[in-house]
Amino acid sequence: MARAATTADAFNAVAEPRRRQILDALAGGERPVNELVRVLELAQPQVSKHLRVLREVGAVAVRHEGRQRLYRLNGHALKPIHDWVKTYERSWSERFDRLDVVLEDLKKEEGDGSDE
Amino acid sequence: MARAATTADAFNAVAEPRRRQILDALAGGERPVNELVRVLELAQPQVSKHLRVLREVGAVAVRHEGRQRLYRLNGHALKPIHDWVKTYERSWSERFDRLDVVLEDLKKEEGDGSDE
DNA sequence: CTTACATATGCCTATATGGGTATATGCTTC
DNA sequence: GAAGCATATACCCATATAGGCATATGTAAG
Numbered sequence: 001m002a003r004a005a006t007t008a009d010a011f012n013a014v015a016e017p018r019r020r021q022i023l024d025a026l027a028g029g030e031r032p033v034n035e036l037v038r039v040l041e042l043a044q045p046q047v048s049k050h051l052r053v054l055r056e057v058g059a060v061a062v063r064h065e066g067r068q069r070l071y072r073l074n075g076h077a078l079k080p081i082h083d084w085v086k087t088y089e090r091s092w093s094e095r096f097d098r099l100d101v102v103l104e105d106l107k108k109e110e111g112d113g114s115d116e
Numbered sequence: 117m118a119r120a121a122t123t124a125d126a127f128n129a130v131a132e133p134r135r136r137q138i139l140d141a142l143a144g145g146e147r148p149v150n151e152l153v154r155v156l157e158l159a160q161p162q163v164s165k166h167l168r169v170l171r172e173v174g175a176v177a178v179r180h181e182g183r184q185r186l187y188r189l190n191g192h193a194l195k196p197i198h199d200w201v202k203t204y205e206r207s208w209s210e211r212f213d214r215l216d217v218v219l220e221d222l223k224k225e226e227g228d229g230s231d232e
Numbered sequence: 233c234t235t236a237c238a239t240a241t242g243c244c245t246a247t248a249t250g251g252g253t254a255t256a257t258g259c260t261t262c
Numbered sequence: 263g264a265a266g267c268a269t270a271t272a273c274c275c276a277t278a279t280a281g282g283c284a285t286a287t288g289t290a291a292g
Contacts, residue, residue: 015128016249068259117251
């Protein structure tokens with residue numbers, strides 16, 4: 001089997017740095033393809049192809065206006081990534097280190113007083 | 117050019133569902149390869165190969181113990197993903213919707229009273 | 233030192249990729 | 263309707279993949 005398609009899910013779509021750049025550029029608001037071409041300094045067909053991938057995973061949406069295509073962000077498609085990675089936040093966050101201490105203390109008290 | 121190597125960064129490494137499964141399995145603590153093979157229901161060589169990728173991006177670390185290799189999670193390697201995706205949280209979080217309202221109000225007041 | 237277990241690596245194949253370049257499609261304007 | 267701008271698609275290619283399978287490495291035990 002080969003690698004999963006880039007359009008398989010948001011994880012794969014976003015693994016490509018260029019596509020993250022596009023989303024970052026769209027964070028400021030709706031943009032036509034041409035402007036993304038300027039910002040990314042990438043050829044127009046490549047940008048269109050990246051946009052297609054992002055569309056297929058629902059990370060962007062298009063609106064036709066005259067001969068332009070205005071793309072806009074749909075960050076909601078990134079929620080699964082956030083949800084997944086969030087559970088690992090404790091690995092680097094001091095906030096969670098403190099929480100761990102508290103939970104440890106609670107466990108001690110629990111196993112201390114009552115039966116079982 | 118082809119797709120970026122899976123070992124290029126955490127984004128690419130984690131795009132593969134099997135590798136996310138491995139990390140999830142390691143969230144409970146250190147595990148030998150054999151146990152991961154059982155949990156994932158995947159052949160041993162494949163698991164070893166996924167572990168190599170995860171090692172190369174720093175998402176796991178190994179400890180030799182007798183003939184076993186005990187792998188453990190290093191969630192810190194996932195921080196870049198969290199940092200990136202976090203900025204899009206406002207797209208789905210009600211918390212940020214409320215924040216936006218507050219900021220909007222502040223802007224109004226500002227443009228209202230003083231000069232400029 | 234030979235057998236057995238735990239893990240890693242090598243080789244194979246089908247497949248999708250991302251960029252390059254040329255061209256098609258779709259509006260708009262004259 | 264011809265020309266021009268904005269965008270999408272088609273085709274080419276080198277490349278790395280993920281899994282299947284065989285085998286190498288390394289450690290422990292008889």
